[in-house]
Amino acid sequence: MFDFLLSPIPGLILLAVLAFLIVLLYARSIYKNAGPDEALIITGKKSKKTVVDGATLEQSGQRVVHGQGVFITPFFQKAFKISLRSRAIEITAIAQDKMGITLTVEAVAIVKVGDDPDAIRAAAQRFLGQDKNIDNFALEVLSGSLRSSIGATDVMTIIQKRDELGASVLATARESLANQGLDVDSFEIKGISDANDYIKDMGRAxxxxxxxxxxxxxxxxxREAQEAAIAAEQAIAVAQNTLALRRAALQLDTDKAAAEAAGARPLAEAKTQQAIVQEQELTAQRRASLRKAELESEVNAVADAEAYRIRVTAVAAADAAVTAANADRDSRKSIAEAIRAEGQANADAILARGAAEAESTRLSAEAVAQQSEALIQLRMVEMLPRIAHELAAPMSNIDNLTVISTDGASQLSKNVAAGFSEVDAMLSSTMGVGIRDLLGSFVGGAVAGQGLAKAATVEPAGERAPDAASPEDSTWTRTESQ
Known part of the structure; x- marks a missing residue:
């Protein structure tokens, strides 16, 4: 980085930038341009002389540039700007016409520098840097021309032909203005007056x-209006007379028509009544025919509906009877099948129960034959819950129980225990075996039961068919069935 700064390259770049800036400033100083309402006059060149048809013409060295830019040579050429804008100049001239009448004429003129290069050079030579002098000079020249034109004509011509006065003023002043490089775009007369009311008196006549x-x-x-009014009144009177006649004629026709109408009215009413009666008769006949048709339609409709109802009812009743018969038949079949099945089931159940009871009785007899005492004790133990139930049955039917005892509610349990004691004493006195003895020998009864089970398994169930039962078994079965 430092090597680059110490090298000559930065210096060369700086010099190039400075040279560019200098060239830019120099070009700006030597380049001049003119606006759309301006003109440049470039001076510094020598004038040229030319000979045309033996006459020597000198061409100015001044150059006119209008609406563009141009480079000038420094130190040898200069550029000056001059405005080309239009200027409105108010002019008031007091002068006497050729009849000696003093008039005051007001006008306005539009003045500007000419467009051609010679006019611009002439205006630059006289008014460069002094634009206000253009207004003053144009005002003086136009005022003089206006006064001169007023003196050459009369007031009536001025009043009636203002355009001619303006043209005369321009014709007189244009040459003087052109010599100064100026031009007039327009000249208009604004007003004409005089201090002695001459123009007003001219108008009075x-x-x-x-x-x-x-x-x-x-x-x-x-007069014409009155005559027209009289003629109109006459015409109105004639029209009214004609109208009255016409109204009378119309009234006559109306009365005649009214009389005819009055005479024709009863006849017309009679004819109308006849027509009404005829129409009423036709209406009554049509109404009767319509009512007859309605009655026939109603009767037929009712009859058809009743026949249809009876037919549909009969068909429905027949269908219902067939359906009911089928349903009753099916129901009877079902009931018969159920009764038969139930009877068969009852018969099978009775047969099975009888066979089972016979088998149980046989086994019990065999067990009694083998272990009679233990079996009796077992039966007595099985009856103990039923005995207890029978002892408590009277108490279960009591809704409200009042215990009168010093022991309170525990008296009930004592009573139940007393009942069991009485049962125990009864068994001991009648059968020689008490409840305690039964419970003590319950183990022996269980062993006897096992012996019965073994005895039942020794004999196969198929050896004895139900049909081969003994007469005692059959008797037992019938008894149970009954």
Whole structure:
């Protein structure tokens, strides 16, 4: 980085930038341009002389540039700007016409520097840097030309032909202005007046003449209007007379028509009544026919509906009877099948129960034959819950129980225990075996039961068919069935 700064390259770049800036500033200083309302006059060149047809013409060395830019040579050429804008100049001139009447004429002129290079050079030579002098010079020249033109004509011409006065002023002043490099775009007369009311007096005669003509015309118009009014009234009277006659004729026709209408009215009413009666008869006949048709339609509709109802009812009743018969038949079949099945089931159940009871009785007899005492004890143990139930049955039917005892509610349990004691004493006295003895020998009864089970398994169930039962077994089965 430092090597680059110490090298000559940065210096060369700086010099190039400075040279560019200097060239830019120099070009700006030597380049001049003119606006759209300006013109440049470039001076510094020598004038040229040329000979045309033996006459020597000198061409100015001044160069005129309009609406563009140009480079100038420094130290040898200079550029000056001059405005080309239009200027409105108010002019008031007091002068006497050729009849000696003093008039005051007001006008406005539009003045500007000419467009051609010679006019621009002439204006630059005289008014460069002094634009206000253009207004003053143009004002003086145009005022003089206006006064001169007023003196050459009369007031009536000025009043009636203002354009001619303006053209005369321009024709007189244009040459003087062109010598100064100026041009007039337009010149208009704004107003004409005089201090002695001459123009007003000139108008009075005309006004009187016009007023007189107007009065005559007014009288003539009034007379014509009156004549027209009279003619109109006459026409109105004639029209009213004609109208009255016409109304009378119309009234006559109306009365005649009214009389005819009055005479024709009863006849017309009679004819109308006849027509009404005929129409009523036709209406009554049509109404009767319509009512007859309605009654026939109603009767037929009712009969058809009743026949249809009876037919549908009969068909429905027949279908219902067939359905009911089928249902009753199926129901009876079902009931018969159920009764038969139930009877068969009852018979099978009775047969099975009888066979089972017979087998149980046989086994019990065999067990009694083998272990009679233990079996009796077992039966007595099985009866103990039923005995207890029978002892408590009277108490279960009691809704409200009042215990009168010093022991309270525990008296009930004592009573139950006393009942069991009485049962134990009864068994001991009648069978020689008490409840304690039964419970003590329950183990022996269990062994006896095992012996019975073994005895039952020794004999196969198929050796003895139900049909081969003994007469005692059959008797037992019948008894149980009954």
């Amino acid at each position: 005309e006004q009187a003449k016009v007023r007189r003509q107007a009065e005559v015309a007014e009288h003539q118009a009034n």
